[in-house]
């Protein structure tokens with residue numbers, strides 16, 4: 452008789468500080484930015500930069516922003532992570548055990564894996580909560596899971612979900628969020644993705660394809676199938692098609708640059724200026740690299756860029772709510788796990 456054990460599901464998001472305090476933000480930034488897949492320079496320089504400059508100098512200002520972001524239940528990234536875990540568990544039923552881990556800080560991937568391994572799972576499905584693949588995010592999650600499992604005697608069958616930038620149910624969830632707004636009221640729509648250093652795109656490219664010509668990372672093909680930028684453009688294309696948006700009604704851009712190296716362009720702030728100069732006064736912004744609202748959407752887009760746009764003379768910049776607790780998003784995650 453074939454024995455069928457349970458399937459463990461590990462949902463992993465980036466992570467957030469344990470508290471909106473300077474000390475907790477310092478610990479978060481230090482762990483996050485010391486990851487060699489995030490700041491991919493030589494380890495000595497990375498240590499000096501992170502421990503000596505970025506973490507100490509950024510943590511005070513960042514803690515203030517986290518205080519604004521914090522809810523009664525904690526950091527939204529974690530609150531929506533637990534919500535997702537609970538809902539997906541309900542829908543998958545008893546054959547599955549669903550846990551949440553954060554790549555940095557808590558609940559740690561180790562604590563989640565320990566719980567799954569203690570229940571003698573037969574299979575493990577790892578789902579990083581990043582629709583588009585990047586070495587700094589998805590790659591780092593897989594790296595950490597493999598590092599931890601290497602220490603186990605029994606390694607279960609593993610499925611690593613790598614990207615799902617065009618998953619139909621997820622696209623439907625983004626579309627449903629957009630439809631909470633009257634799109635006709637807006638002059639232009641922006642798809643603002645988290646940026647990446649251009650260097651990381653080139654480094655991940657095995658086909659000598661990325662950053663070769665001006666627009667090569669805007670179209671997805673079999674050659675650049677893992678290119679973060681091409682996957683972002685493809686997510687926008689899928690959402691725009693579903694919303695029947697003409698090409699001139701929307702643009703793609705990248706936010707949250709860190710440091711002086713060139714990051715993916717156009718930068719969100721530059722594009723906002725450009726759109727203002729073209730006469731747009733009402734702008735709707737999607738952030739489809741984030742499945743849950745967080746510092747980068749609620750504060751950076753909805754407050755900082757909205758203020759910048761209004762100071763230029765713009766009328767209104769509206770953020771489209773993240774997938775957060777949308778039922779179609781829960782369905783998308785359930786489907787992704789079942790497909791794995």
Ligand SMILES: C=CC1=C(C)c2cc3[nH]c(cc4nc(cc5[nH]c(cc1n2)c(C)c5CCC(=O)O)C(CCC(=O)O)=C4C)c(C)c3C=C
Nearest residue numbers: 465466467468489513528585587588645709740745746747
């Ligand atoms: C969505 C995918 C993300 C990619 C790709 C990514 C790359 C990346 N990020 C940094 C530096 C920072 N990111 C910060 C916050 C942050 N980043 C993501 C997601 C991606 N990052 C999320 C979801 C968040 C918000 C977390 C939250 O608690 O709400 C921050 C901290 C913010 C601050 O202190 O101001 C930094 C720093 C790099 C260097 C990078 C790629 C190389």
Ligand SMILES: [Fe+2]
Nearest residue numbers: 465645707747
């Ligand atoms: Fe980030």
Ligand SMILES: [Fe+2]
Nearest residue numbers: 661668675678
């Ligand atoms: Fe590319």
